Amino acid sequence: MQDVRLRLLALVALSLAAYLSIAGAILACVWWLAFSRRSRDLPAFRTVLCLGIMVLLAGIATSLSGGDGLSYLIRIGMVLLIASFAYSHRQDGELLDLGVWLLGRGPGFDLGLTAELALQAIDVAREDLFRIRLATAQKGPASRFRRWVSIGTALLFSHLRRSREVALLLALRGYRGGGTHCPRFQQKEQDLPAALSAIAVLLCSFAVSRDILILLQ
Amino acid sequence: MKVVLDQVLCRRERFVLRADARLGEGLHLVSGPVGSGKSTIALLLGGGLSPTEGRIDLIGIRRRLLIQQFAEFHLTGRTVLEEVASWGLDPSMLPDLAGPGVDAASDPFRLSRGEQKRLVLGCALATTPDLLVLDEPFASCDLRAKRRIGRLLTDRPGLTVVLTHDTRYLPAPDHAWTIDGGVLRSAAVAGRT
Numbered sequence: 111m112q113d114v115r116l117r118l119l120a121l122v123a124l125s126l127a128a129y130l131s132i133a134g135a136i137l138a139c140v141w142w143l144a145f146s147r148r149s150r151d152l153p154a155f156r157t158v159l160c161l162g163i164m165v166l167l168a169g170i171a172t173s174l175s176g177g178d179g180l181s182y183l184i185r186i187g188m189v190l191l192i193a194s195f196a197y198s199h200r201q202d203g204e205l206l207d208l209g210v211w212l213l214g215r216g217p218g219f220d221l222g223l224t225a226e227l228a229l230q231a232i233d234v235a236r237e238d239l240f241r242i243r244l245a246t247a248q249k250g251p252a253s254r255f256r257r258w259v260s261i262g263t264a265l266l267f268s269h270l271r272r273s274r275e276v277a278l279l280l281a282l283r284g285y286r287g288g289g290t291h292c293p294r295f296q297q298k299e300q301d302l303p304a305a306l307s308a309i310a311v312l313l314c315s316f317a318v319s320r321d322i323l324i325l326l327q
Numbered sequence: 328m329k330v331v332l333d334q335v336l337c338r339r340e341r342f343v344l345r346a347d348a349r350l351g352e353g354l355h356l357v358s359g360p361v362g363s364g365k366s367t368i369a370l371l372l373g374g375g376l377s378p379t380e381g382r383i384d385l386i387g388i389r390r391r392l393l394i395q396q397f398a399e400f401h402l403t404g405r406t407v408l409e410e411v412a413s414w415g416l417d418p419s420m421l422p423d424l425a426g427p428g429v430d431a432a433s434d435p436f437r438l439s440r441g442e443q444k445r446l447v448l449g450c451a452l453a454t455t456p457d458l459l460v461l462d463e464p465f466a467s468c469d470l471r472a473k474r475r476i477g478r479l480l481t482d483r484p485g486l487t488v489v490l491t492h493d494t495r496y497l498p499a500p501d502h503a504w505t506i507d508g509g510v511l512r513s514a515a516v517a518g519r520t
Contacts, residue, residue, distance in 0.1 A: 238400070240375070241375070241395055241397075241400050242400045244370075244373070244374075244375040244393070244395075244400075245393075245395060245400040245401040246401075246403060248373075248374075248392055248393065249401075249403060249413055249414065250415065252403075257403075260402075260403035263402075263436065264399055264400060264402055264403075264436075267399055267436040268397065268399050268400070271399070
């Protein structure tokens with residue numbers, strides 16, 4: 111999905127549907143199968159593994175405390191799958207476009223710029239982490255705990271320094287809040303059908319949840 | 328002691344770099360415009376990346392070290408003194424390595440970029456690895472530090488690969504390379520500066 115407005119709409123609708131009920135999660139899964147690029151829309155295997163373990167642990171904890179752990183697992187798993195879909199379609203600058211389109215050149219510009227910088231920082235952090243790990247490994251053996259403390263410290267300091275430099279650069283260029291930006295959006299043929307289908311999934315999820323509640327009563 | 332890049336092809340997202348070269352002992356300069364692939368070559372030689380195709384043979388090289396452009400990536404000590412010790416060096420070498428005005432008890436992350444660079448380069452050169460790869464070693468350095476790095480590189484044994492735009496303070500290399508259109512090519516060696 112190329113148009114960020116429609117993608118955000120689909121993201122909210124599908125996440126809500128998946129979170130509300132198992133039926134909604136299954137429908138969101140059908141939507142994902144119909145509109146995603148499958149493996150290209152999934153995060154790296156390590157990320158899937160880490161998130162999977164976290165959700166699994168939370169599911170087990172829910173079960174142990176008397177809740178429905180399996181339901182939690184399926185619903186949160188689907189929410190993460192939809193989030194991964196939205197993130198993989200992201201393009202640089204689109205959140206600034208979205209912010210200005212939604213809330214104007216004042217707060218919209220500020221929020222869009224902040225969101226854009228935050229998301230770009232994730233990409234930078236990934237590259238920094240790779241380089242810091244390489245540099246640390248070259249110094250020879252160290253305890254795993256000590257190494258991760260060093261890596262975390264280096265990552266934190268490099269990001270604080272970069273944030274300060276970006277802030278100075280913005281100030282030098284006269285930024286005081288708000289700004290002029292003309293948002294542009296491009297759409298692919300399937301963007302609108304995908305967004306409308308996502309709303310349909312949410313409505314169906316509401317209907318199914320209500321029917322189940324009536325049956326239960 | 329040599330490095331053989333045998334029909335190497337490295338793919339990073341949309342960027343493709345090709346290299347087929349033999350690097351013997353001495354000082355090698357790799358230059359090229361921004362985005363040409365200098366850092367990719369540095370990562371390949373330093374062991375940070377594996378080639379997508381082809382192979383890299385390190386012959387007679389027991390230890391290699393890649394010093395990246397941003398020195399803060401290399402810092403692991405809580406104090407400057409600890410930092411020197413983390414490289415396996417005698418802390419008494421600190422004044423030589425860090426330069427004047429650096430307090431042994433200070434936090435290395437609180438040093439300026441130039442001071443961090445001087446400290447990391449000083450430590451890296453003192454550990455005398457067989458293969459030393461320096462990615463933009465003169466970036467963030469003042470004139471004095473640049474001259475000092477140039478002098479240290481002149482006397483260094485083994486194989487040194489310097490990837491930089493700034494060649495004014497670099498001793499005359501034994502071999503020069505350039506990256507042109509995503510391909511590492513041998514280039515004419517300029518006279519001693």
